[in-house]
Amino acid sequence: MTLKDPEIEALAERVDAAQSGARAIPKLTDDFPAMTLADGYAVQLALRRRLLARGQRQVGWKAGLTSLAKMRQMGVDVPSIGFLMAGMARPDGGTVVHAEMVHPRVECEVAFVTRAPLRGAAVSREEVLAATDFVLPAIEIIDSRYAGFKFDLPSVVADNGSSARYVTGGRPRRPRELDLSTLGVLMEKNGEPVGMAASAAVLGHPAEAVALLVKVLDELGEHLPAGSFVMSGGITEAVAVQPGDHVMARFQALGAVSLRFV
Numbered sequence: 001m002t003l004k005d006p007e008i009e010a011l012a013e014r015v016d017a018a019q020s021g022a023r024a025i026p027k028l029t030d031d032f033p034a035m036t037l038a039d040g041y042a043v044q045l046a047l048r049r050r051l052l053a054r055g056q057r058q059v060g061w062k063a064g065l066t067s068l069a070k071m072r073q074m075g076v077d078v079p080s081i082g083f084l085m086a087g088m089a090r091p092d093g094g095t096v097v098h099a100e101m102v103h104p105r106v107e108c109e110v111a112f113v114t115r116a117p118l119r120g121a122a123v124s125r126e127e128v129l130a131a132t133d134f135v136l137p138a139i140e141i142i143d144s145r146y147a148g149f150k151f152d153l154p155s156v157v158a159d160n161g162s163s164a165r166y167v168t169g170g171r172p173r174r175p176r177e178l179d180l181s182t183l184g185v186l187m188e189k190n191g192e193p194v195g196m197a198a199s200a201a202v203l204g205h206p207a208e209a210v211a212l213l214v215k216v217l218d219e220l221g222e223h224l225p226a227g228s229f230v231m232s233g234g235i236t237e238a239v240a241v242q243p244g245d246h247v248m249a250r251f252q253a254l255g256a257v258s259l260r261f262v
Helices: 005-021 037-053 068-074 125-131 153-158 206-219
Strands: 058-064 080-085 105-114 132-142 163-168 184-189 192-198 229-231 246-251 255-261
Touching: 005 037, 005 153, 037 058, 037 080, 037 153, 058 206, 080 153, 080 163, 080 206, 105 184, 105 192, 105 206, 105 246, 125 132, 125 206, 132 246, 132 255, 163 255
Parallel strands: 058 229
Antiparallel strands: 058 080, 105 132, 105 229, 132 163, 184 192, 184 246, 246 255
16 A cells, blocks of 8 residues: 555545535546555545445445456456445436436446355355345446546546446346356347347356455455345446436346436
8 A cells, every 4th residue: 555544534535525526536546646456445445434424324345347358457356346335226217317427327237135244265156156145137327436437446446436326126036046147138228229248248157256356355354244235247338328318227037127317
């Protein structure tokens, strides 16, 4: 780490203000070019402390950079992670206020809800599946607070992995009831297809992303408690949206989930 505690707190305040005020800021490394990934997580955890102190409730975590190509591009061998708060959730078929974000984008994901805790640096895919109560389809709305959607790894981690909103719906299923590596996913915007992929796009199997998320948590001195909600990473490319857009994600064997931007 290169940042001192007062700098970490000041940067957490800067990111917090950008998120709550829906305004773009320069990436943090413009002012602190020596920032490391560890610094980014220190700022993220300081941001989490601020939100918890304001009475917000954490429901789980999300994985990002879950394609091998993105990981190689960013020079990492594990996904980035971010925390998820209850206030980020929106109902299936409901609305999301576009003006509450800077430049939102949507992507399709498989979400996990755990029934047993997961901890340690060597959690396997099978252990993740055994600890999972059910999976369900989700749309994540990401929103980098950095100007022009341009950032580096320490900055995006400090910005909580661009977390903004999420919507779940469809049909929850026990993970043993289906092959999570071969689920087909179609994303539509205003009735037109804008993304199509299979769940194997997430590290070959979404449970692999959850296992690596647990590894990152272990490095941060954390674990994944029972009852956690986990977004396993984007299956499709992130698509920009505008007010009036209707987005629907159709998941093989899991049903559909949708939202509208207003």
